Amino acid sequence: MEKLVVIGGGAAGMSASSRARRLKPQMEIEVFEATKMVSHAPCGIPYFIEGLFDDENLFMTYTPQFFIENRKINVRINTRVTEIDLSSRVVYAEGKDGKMKSEYDYLVISTGSKPKRLPSEGNDRVFYIHHPAEAVSLRQKLWSLNTIAIIGGGILGVEAAEALTQRDKKVLLIHRGEYLLNKSLDQELGKVITDRISRDVELRLGEKVIEIKQGGRLIITDKGKYEVDGTIVAIGVEPNVDLVKDKIQLGTTGAIKVDEYMRTNYREVYSAGDNTESVNIVTGKPYWVPFAPVANKMGYVAGSNIGGEPMKFPGVVNTQITKYKEYYIGRVGLQEEEAKKYGFHPVSATITGKTRARYYPGAKDIHVKVIADEETKRILGAQIVGEEEVLGRIDMMAAAIMKGFTIEDTFFIEMGYLPAISRVWDPVIVAIRKIMED
Template sequence: MILQSQYKKVFLYKIDSMEKLIVIGGGAAGMSASSKARRLKPQMEIEVFEATKMVSHAPCGIPYFVEGLFDNEELFMTYTPEFFIENRKINVRTNTKVTEIDLNSRIVYAEGKYGKTKSEYDYLVISTGSKPKRLPTEGEDRVFYMHHPAEAVTLRQKLWSLNTIAIIGGGILGVEAAEALSERGKKVILIHHGKYLLNKTLDAELGKIITDRVSRDVEVKIGEAVKEIKQGGRTIVTDKGKYEVEGTIVAVGVEPNTELVKGKLLLGETGAIKVDEYMRTNYREVYSAGDNTESVNIVTGKPYWVPFAPVANKMGYVAGSNIGGEPMKFPGVVNTQITKYKEYFVGRVGLQEEEARKYGFHPVSATISGKTRARYYPGAKDIHVKVIADEDTKRVLGAQIVGEEEVLGRIDMMAAAIMKGFTIEDTFFIEMGYLPAISRVWDPVIVAIRKLMRD
């Protein structure tokens, strides 16, 4: 037990006010929440605790940093801590970790470069993000996790010194890491338990396309379960073989970082913090936003968890708006994802076919392959589209696209259609733009929808 007398109050500056907001976590959600609250309540005192040296950071950039596409680690941050302190008058405390929260007394205890501190609040936002799922290892000196940009410089230095690297997990991060390291000339062994890569993003038809493409550059081991990681990450033992490497990246997914509030705040079915549509927890003055926070799937109406930056930013914006006195609801998510491997872009939104069955729908689907440009315009690329709908209601449930160009715009269009509950026919009549250089008169997405209508 740490005595409260050990703590002291420290402020970078002080605003005379009647209210104080504390934000735990300076990532996407935390800085969006604090910035929105500041705009609405100029006199509110706002304090952000961040355990690392970075705020407003972009973990999605780590594979590209490892690849060597940029070198300045400050580019991971949209704005620096100094920007928030000087321009938005937000007390940002980097390298300061919150150790305890007393929800009944509304006190936050922290330790860091300011020593041990104690701060009272009127409003609290929990935005502690996610943490990587870990695997048991025999030593960890050559076991790596691509998770936080504050660790990216050290991570890159270590990976660049190795020649043969195993990646465990063929999801989005695993595939992006495989691209980065293969571009650096490394020998990569990608070990994945699923039947094909990106199996939690794509259905088999499109997943096979990416698996075949990745297999041209790296050694892909599909359907293998890792049993042991030995010698500090130098030996990988699976149910089908044994691999000797110089280091191992574990990319088997993430989970909500809720250690600070377990037993204090209500957690949802997904293991993330349960909130209402205003981002409030079971304590009315305590909000939660970001990768540690549960949402609702708009398609199913069921609890859902989506750890992606666009969702986190909007959750934080909604929390800050409500704290600032401007009521706003967060509608839920449709799980829009996009990634890339070399020349291929991969997008999905809504439900996969098996997911749809799990949630009680009767899915029907159509998959087509086409070109991205008019037949006479040079440089057309291949594109593959799958659309999923409910046989009973004709509502569009999901879409997946793999192609070499113009994937993002199409998947975003489908995200809007699914979010608003469009039927197959509604989607068919969306008035899409047409330019021979980037599209066709019958857009590939509409061709897939038309096939679904006909079938």
């Protein structure tokens, strides 16, 4: 009987197993998961810290038991894979039941990502927001502190700032960039959200952390030192490829290189999720996007191919959406500087519009930036910050960017108009029109 082994029971791993199970009802499927959770959702941790829910089981889409009973997938939680023998096709693991080995016909590597770390002298008050399995103890510790430093002003740093200020913590946010979310947004919209957050949080921008001392109670930067009760490090994540980095080909991004079928350089070994490299559809170049929807779809594609139904993963456009209190923040495609770096000749327009018809009560500002290539007229990127209906506009632009829509193609998208939630000239179309007319 054919056997599939999956290393890592997160989004990609469980998506791959489930798809393979559906296509090959007879296949033996075994999943090794190092923690107690499967199909878990790290994106939920900030909201757990905020106190929006208390049941840690809600981090899981399905329980291990569900997979075992309903999908006949042999999930082994609290079991860490220690070694892979790629030539003999054997996985070695270690768990509460001791050591074990498992032979495979197909292997899926879905070990996810791991947080980048900072050097620290002691670490009892240094926190990384990463795995739901640690969320309960993390929250307990954070709630007991008063003044908390966050190092890093990317998406996770901003989400942590929202969570902690909602808990009435005093927050100090130290960020290397000149404005928050600078890896997601260009300066125009980055400033909007930085100004907003600066009302709640003490911001230190353009400042680099040298060292964390006293177990997280003292932070030394290139510009000063800060005493706090504890420190969250949120300076980004990297592919977790420890298990395979010397055995399986990695890409230029440091993640595992795969073909369109999610196959590594070993025919029977697939890789999916945050540990896996992708291709940026706009540039055609290797790219790495550690987000759950991409991980899920990569897993689905790997599972389809293992299940005998060939499917190709088309690549990514780096869609991101987050929120800070009343603001939603979305972006997709390339930033303007990134576009230049890849050899495009970007033109852009940034506008501030309203979210509702002028006569409809409650309209809010919405800020839109659209970036296009002057030569090919293709849309390269879009960024939106606003209080209503940001997500869907970003989704629409993701579709447009994935299929190479031109400026004019996008202008003519027949967007819906409802006075209560939009404008007859949608803010996105107004930005596009500005590029057309400039």
